[in-house]
Amino acid sequence: MRVAIVQLNPRFGDSVGNTRKAIELMHRHQADLYVLPELFHSGYAFACRDEVWALSEAIPEGPVSSQLAAAARKLEAIIIAGIAERSGDVIFNSAALFDPTGWIGTYRKIHLFDREKEWFSPGDRPFQIWSAGGIRVGAMICFDWIFPEAARSLALQGAQILCHPANLVLPYCQQAMITRCLENGVFALTANRTGGENRGGQNLSFTGKSQITGPRGEILFRAPATAVGVYSVDIDPQDALKKQIAPHNRLLEDRRPDLYTLSVP
Amino acid sequence: MRVAIVQLNPRFGDSVGNTRKAIELMHRHQADLYVLPELFHSGYAFACRDEVWALSEAIPEGPVSSQLAAAARKLEAIIIAGIAERSGDVIFNSAALFDPTGWIGTYRKIHLFDREKEWFSPGDRPFQIWSAGGIRVGAMICFDWIFPEAARSLALQGAQILCHPANLVLPYCQQAMITRCLENGVFALTANRTGGENRGGQNLSFTGKSQITGPRGEILFRAPATAVGVYSVDIDPQDALKKQIAPHNRLLEDRRPDLYTLSVP
Numbered sequence: 001m002r003v004a005i006v007q008l009n010p011r012f013g014d015s016v017g018n019t020r021k022a023i024e025l026m027h028r029h030q031a032d033l034y035v036l037p038e039l040f041h042s043g044y045a046f047a048c049r050d051e052v053w054a055l056s057e058a059i060p061e062g063p064v065s066s067q068l069a070a071a072a073r074k075l076e077a078i079i080i081a082g083i084a085e086r087s088g089d090v091i092f093n094s095a096a097l098f099d100p101t102g103w104i105g106t107y108r109k110i111h112l113f114d115r116e117k118e119w120f121s122p123g124d125r126p127f128q129i130w131s132a133g134g135i136r137v138g139a140m141i142c143f144d145w146i147f148p149e150a151a152r153s154l155a156l157q158g159a160q161i162l163c164h165p166a167n168l169v170l171p172y173c174q175q176a177m178i179t180r181c182l183e184n185g186v187f188a189l190t191a192n193r194t195g196g197e198n199r200g201g202q203n204l205s206f207t208g209k210s211q212i213t214g215p216r217g218e219i220l221f222r223a224p225a226t227a228v229g230v231y232s233v234d235i236d237p238q239d240a241l242k243k244q245i246a247p248h249n250r251l252l253e254d255r256r257p258d259l260y261t262l263s264v265p
Numbered sequence: 266m267r268v269a270i271v272q273l274n275p276r277f278g279d280s281v282g283n284t285r286k287a288i289e290l291m292h293r294h295q296a297d298l299y300v301l302p303e304l305f306h307s308g309y310a311f312a313c314r315d316e317v318w319a320l321s322e323a324i325p326e327g328p329v330s331s332q333l334a335a336a337a338r339k340l341e342a343i344i345i346a347g348i349a350e351r352s353g354d355v356i357f358n359s360a361a362l363f364d365p366t367g368w369i370g371t372y373r374k375i376h377l378f379d380r381e382k383e384w385f386s387p388g389d390r391p392f393q394i395w396s397a398g399g400i401r402v403g404a405m406i407c408f409d410w411i412f413p414e415a416a417r418s419l420a421l422q423g424a425q426i427l428c429h430p431a432n433l434v435l436p437y438c439q440q441a442m443i444t445r446c447l448e449n450g451v452f453a454l455t456a457n458r459t460g461g462e463n464r465g466g467q468n469l470s471f472t473g474k475s476q477i478t479g480p481r482g483e484i485l486f487r488a489p490a491t492a493v494g495v496y497s498v499d500i501d502p503q504d505a506l507k508k509q510i511a512p513h514n515r516l517l518e519d520r521r522p523d524l525y526t527l528s529v530p
Contacts, residue, residue: 157530179441
């Protein structure tokens with residue numbers, strides 16, 4: 001199975017152009033699964049909530065979703081992409097999942113980063129996984145990486161591949177994904193954006209270095225910091241079913257939930 | 266506050282000699298808190314349970330514990346050390362905590378590694394923290410590192426410093442402790458052993474590289490792979506109270522436990 005990360009440098013506010021560019025890039029590079037960055041169509045450094053609202057759309061009815069669904073059909077592939085999701089009168093920072101049959105599901109970002117809290121509502125549904133192309137995939141978005149409970153929740157549900165759209169500005173995530181994959185025995189596809197945005201009182205540099213990480217924490221691929229492109233690796237998703245880390249140890253079965261602290265006492 | 270890791274190469278079965286050596290080393294290097302490796306007094310590659318039993322002791326009545334309690338009093342310091350703990354007719358792979366007033370508490374390793382399951386009973390009490398020298402410290406032992414729930418349980422209880430006696434044979438832990446500290450905003454003192462043991466059907470090499478890690482994942486000190494010695498760093502434990510990772514984000518308060526999966530469905 002060929003899995004790909006699409007590293008982009010979206011033009012702020014140009015939802016049509018950014019979507020066209022992403023789909024063109026995917027058509028030039030064949031894969032079975034593509035992960036696009038968080039908010040790949042809209043840009044990130046919003047000046048006010050009205051800007052987000054104008055760029056947001058219903059999933060799967062909206063124009064970005066519709067084009068991604070069509071692309072997944074043509075490419076005969078799975079696509080997961082970060083989309084500003086309009087739902088009623090709220091907006092979620094979401095990742096939508098498409099396969100050749102159409103829209104499969106949507107993950108709404110649970111752990112919002114910094115000023116995202118001003119524009120978006122936090123995810124209102126538990127972490128969940130989907131079956132796509134015979135593989136169990138889970139989605140987490142950007143800052144979710146710092147909470148071990150995100151990847152753990154997906155792994156406990158049986159995820160083989162963590163699809164991880166991102167707009168990373170802190171320097172830590174790529175290295176931490178090694179630990180996330182190792183502790184859960186799963187693959188992760190971190191599709192980050194590159195470039196910068198200086199607007200709305202925010203001057204942000206995105207770190208690129210999109211990364212494909214293996215179930216023993218191997219860095220299977222790490223993109224350059226500033227390039228735009230599609231990067232792929234051939235993997236065997238069955239490797240994520242091997243949870244045995246030592247002759248007498250299995251990563252998930254050896255957990256002792258009865259002895260853990262789950263909240264601040 | 267000066268915190269120290271004691272990297273040792275114990276001689277198998279020589280509990281008396283190993284304990285004397287460790288205490289001599291601590292007396293030559295002043296610190297406020299010392300962490301010794303897992304099973305620092307006994308060695309690790311047991312051939313049978315009887316060997317472990319013979320080397321185990323009640324805590325705090327046993328000879329190793331008594332000498333460590335005396336050392337903590339003389340050094341006016343906190344000492345945490347890995348001890349084979351005899352309790353009734355079972356044996357735990359434990360870490361005992363001493364301060365100048367004597368024995369404070371014992372952590373019994375919850376996640377046993379590989380053949381340890383043949384000799385030891387798994388920890389039967391939840392992760393917990395102790396107050397020592399005005400600082401809240403938690404203990405985890407070696408393989409506990411791969412379960413994010415270990416460090417998380419201690420951090421949620423308020424631990425500022427994770428004391429982490431180890432006998433590491435896998436190559437992953439030192440790097441993963443960067444993530445453990447970063448995701449919880451805590452210090453960690455990983456005191457590993459060095460050298461090797463080829464006995465009891467086991468041929469083990471221990472990785473050394475004992476490490477002091479800071480609350481933003483900084484490697485404050487990493488020891489050589491093979492040296493024996495005491496290594497210390499001056500830290501401000503109050504830095505572990507700063508959980509703000511971005512203007513609008515705090516590591517523990519931003520958790521969403523209601524949306525996490527806690528066990529295999």
